[in-house]
Amino acid sequence: MKIGGNYNWKGQPERLVYLGNNWSGNGYWHQFAKVESHDVVWCEVLGSDLHMIEETKAHNVKLTGRGPKSQINKTALLPRSG
Numbered sequence: 001m002k003i004g005g006n007y008n009w010k011g012q013p014e015r016l017v018y019l020g021n022n023w024s025g026n027g028y029w030h031q032f033a034k035v036e037s038h039d040v041v042w043c044e045v046l047g048s049d050l051h052m053i054e055e056t057k058a059h060n061v062k063l064t065g066r067g068p069k070s071q072i073n074k075t076a077l078l079p080r081s082g
Contacts, residue, residue, distance in 0.1 A: 006056040015056055
């Protein structure tokens with residue numbers, strides 16, 4: 001996992017940005033935000049469940065960014081085929 005990298009749950013449409021392995025109340029969790037609002041944690045994942053997340057292949061269509069971290073992801077994303 002790369003901070004700022006683009007990921008998605010296997011077989012799911014939500015496109016995510018990896019925020020890192022951070023402390024959250026009851027331990028360290030791998031945190032992800034949606035591409036559309038990458039300054040808000042959308043889900044937290046245990047290390048043992050990361051096998052259900054895959055890197056998202058970037059496509060050439062531009063998105064408009066929001067917030068101070070909009071530089072993290074500037075492309076529309078499509079799931080990897082195969």
